[in-house]
Amino acid sequence: MSSKLAIKIDSLSKCYEIYDAPRDRLKQMIIPKLQRLVMRSPGKYYNEFWALKNISVDIKKGEAVGIVGRNGSGKSTFLQLICGTLSPTQGLVETNGRIAALLELGSGFNPEFSGRENVYLNGSVLGIDKARLDERFADIVKFADIGNHLDQPVKTYSSGMFVRLAFAVQMHLDPEILIIDEALSVGDQFFQAKCYAAIRSMMDNGTTVLFVSHSAATVKALCPRAILLSHGELVVDGPASKVLDRYFVLGSLEANAAKSAQLVPHPESAIATVASTESTVMQTVSCLQPPFERRVSHRVGTGQAQFVECRVLADSEEAIVVETGATLRVQAVLDVLDDCPYEGEVGLVVATAEGIELFAINSFFQGARVPAMKAGEQRVLEFEFVSPLSSGARYRIDLGYRMPVQGEYVDKVFAAAGFSVVNQGDRIVPLLFDVPGTVRIGLSTK
Numbered sequence: 002m003s004s005k006l007a008i009k010i011d012s013l014s015k016c017y018e019i020y021d022a023p024r025d026r027l028k029q030m031i032i033p034k035l036q037r038l039v040m041r042s043p044g045k046y047y048n049e050f051w052a053l054k055n056i057s058v059d060i061k062k063g064e065a066v067g068i069v070g071r072n073g074s075g076k077s078t079f080l081q082l083i084c085g086t087l088s089p090t091q092g093l094v095e096t097n098g099r100i101a102a103l104l105e106l107g108s109g110f111n112p113e114f115s116g117r118e119n120v121y122l123n124g125s126v127l128g129i130d131k132a133r134l135d136e137r138f139a140d141i142v143k144f145a146d147i148g149n150h151l152d153q154p155v156k157t158y159s160s161g162m163f164v165r166l167a168f169a170v171q172m173h174l175d176p177e178i179l180i181i182d183e184a185l186s187v188g189d190q191f192f193q194a195k196c197y198a199a200i201r202s203m204m205d206n207g208t209t210v211l212f213v214s215h216s217a218a219t220v221k222a223l224c225p226r227a228i229l230l231s232h233g234e235l236v237v238d239g240p241a242s243k244v245l246d247r248y249f250v251l252g253s254l255e256a257n258a259a260k261s262a263q264l265v266p267h268p269e270s271a272i273a274t275v276a277s278t279e280s281t282v283m284q285t286v287s288c289l290q291p292p293f294e295r296r297v298s299h300r301v302g303t304g305q306a307q308f309v310e311c312r313v314l315a316d317s318e319e320a321i322v323v324e325t326g327a328t329l330r331v332q333a334v335l336d337v338l339d340d341c342p343y344e345g346e347v348g349l350v351v352a353t354a355e356g357i358e359l360f361a362i363n364s365f366f367q368g369a370r371v372p373a374m375k376a377g378e379q380r381v382l383e384f385e386f387v388s389p390l391s392s393g394a395r396y397r398i399d400l401g402y403r404m405p406v407q408g409e410y411v412d413k414v415f416a417a418a419g420f421s422v423v424n425q426g427d428r429i430v431p432l433l434f435d436v437p438g439t440v441r442i443g444l445s446t447k
């Protein structure tokens with residue numbers, strides 16, 4: 002392998018053996034051996050599950066690569082094969098340099114030993130001699146910042162303390178390849194920020210980083226390159242922002258295809274649509290939108306009126322994937338079931354898929370009022386805004402209608418609609434918002 006490469010992966014596949022019952026595992030251990038002894042072809046008592054299929058990737062020294070994909074797509078299997086904690090069924094993995102890995106929480110720690118003892122145990126497992134560990138010990142303890150817990154058995158640690166100590170040990174052992182699988186997500190935000198700063202400084206010093214995270218923003222911030230896995234296959238390998246766009250398009254389609262499939266017995270093959278080109282995808286998405294009542298996560302209110310539809314439109318087309326900077330129109334339909342005898346207000350909230358509310362548009366702030374309404378009426382409402390949202394994330398829309406005199410909501414619907422944002426052309430928008438701004442670069446007056 003070239004000396005410029007840190008990792009070379011060639012036609013890598015991993016097959017897990019799945020047993021229907023524990024006794025089949027026992028049979029598999031004994032019977033094929035006996036059959037071979039009597040020159041019979043050995044039987045097979047398991048089903049094959051190919052968690053990774055024919056992956057080939059080269060990673061250069063000093064590169065930072067994010068691995069993304071939905072649950073079960075093969076990310077952890079991929080990292081474990083690189084670390085050598087799993088062996089490939091087919092293909093080759095070659096690595097060039099000392100690997101430090103944060104895979105399963107606390108792996109490599111003995112739960113009965115104290116944190117202090119585990120630092121030395123971990124170091125010796127990684128081949129670091131005691132003198133060097135003594136030298137780095139104070140820095141490790143300072144970084145982990147777990148106070149007196151250092152002398153308690155690690156089985157008494159919270160998951161956050163575990164990851165603090167594990168990360169502190171790994172990063173102070175000067176790895177040439179650093180592999181992190183979601184582990185940092187259990188640390189608090191202050192510790193995470195410290196870890197990301199440490200990872201960046203390791204990257205500046207030439208460490209190769211492989212990083213699995215479900216947070217698109219973190220992958221984008223840390224890794225210029227990303228790899229998307231789906232059902233054990235490599236879908237795309239390239240610049241992180243482009244790969245994350247594909248990830249969200251794929252994710253939206255798979256989620257909606259699954260929901261639609263529950264209701265419509267013969268959706269136009271969802272898988273075929275997912276596998277098609279992005280432009281085709283954009284055109285076919287609306288037919289994969291699940292019906293309103295299945296999208297809604299929950300609702301509260303008096304029930305005098307109810308939202309019965311909510312659609313996001315970009316360029317007059319219904320869309321679940323929109324481009325950065327697009328002008329979006331959200332159309333909602335409100336059915337009046339009982340008289341709503343007072344003036345009211347309607348609004349929408351745009352929130353992240355995790356429920357962080359980002360901004361709101363409300364008739365009250367616009368100086369508009371919903372008039373009093375009679376049972377049996379229907380109102381169509383339209384909200385319009387230029388999306389300030391950056392790409393690589395899923396967003397949801399919550400709708401609300403209330404009569405201020407009554408106080409409580411008549412209807413508040415959570416996740417009335419959802420959409421993902423992808424980059425417009427080659428323009429890349431980092432972080433969560435695309436805020437117009439200018440930079441002036443002048444000459445010093447000195």
Ligand SMILES: Nc1ncnc2c1ncn2[C@@H]1O[C@H](COP(=O)(O)OP(=O)(O)OP(=O)(O)O)[C@@H](O)[C@H]1O
Binds near residue numbers: 071077
């Ligand atoms: N030891 C095992 N035996 C059988 N199947 C396994 C085993 N480990 C993983 N799998 C299966 O292999 C597939 C890939 O699993 P893997 O943990 O690599 O996915 P992942 O992308 O890391 O998922 P997540 O995001 O949920 O952590 C899954 O379908 C999983 O059920």
